[in-house]
Amino acid sequence: MTRWLAISNRENSDVVIRKHVWGVPKRYANTIGRVQPGDTVLVYVGQKIVDRDVLPPALTGAFAVTSGVYEDTSRIFTAPQKLGDEVFPLRITLKPIKLFDPPMEFKQLLEHLQFITNKQQWSGHLRGKAMREIPEEDYAYIMQAAETPRD
Template identity: 40%
Template sequence: MCITNEENWNVVKDKKVWGVSEMYKNTIAKVEKGDMLLIYEMGITGKEPKPQYIRGLYEVTSDVNRDGKKIFGTHPNRPNETYPLRVKLKEIEVFKSPILFKPLVGDLEFIKNKKQWSGSLRRAMVPLSEKDFNTIRNGK
């Protein structure tokens, strides 16, 4: 599962590419062609809180490539970040009604602390078990 903000979700949707910073090179190195990626949009934009959603499902169609061209939005603490480690994607489905994430937390195995669950998502990517993937994908 890929964790992003609203601005970069739009980049993923428009350009069919996912990128991470160097600090996540070991995580993205495990991604292979054919893997399925769910896109999670964080719920905070500026000062207006909004719900967290799963926005879409994509298939990885390339090996990890390095590209420093700036296409993603700026990280608040790292203004020069370009998320250069990237994979190309094929859209499987952009959900017309995004999947609300919070109601799923109690059923997700990768989230150990159900009260402070957002801590489990403070990284660029989260590997999911098949069970968690299906729980999210099915929205229940």
């Protein structure tokens, strides 16, 4: 079983939560092609500014992968402006394990995450990726932290 971090935005995280599906552009075929049923996916969302409020980078939930990769071009995801009319056609079906409500602030987890080797420039470990594999220990730490009450 492999643990994955899906790198998203808040709008697409909402799609994952509502529709139980994750999708990536075709250029990430090699990465999503390694995902197998039984793997798990944690959904990461980047910082977002809403009016004058800053929503920090966060994890929104943990999901079990229930399908192999399939192609679907229906428009359910919102593409960032730089990706134009991207539909994220390479998809997997998911089943919720735990929704993080409220979302878990990612920066508070950084010090304990092994895959983040540069704690000062941590975003470089995520930038330009749709998904990345994470160590079992990081997944276990995140799931344990999810059990700790948050405001």
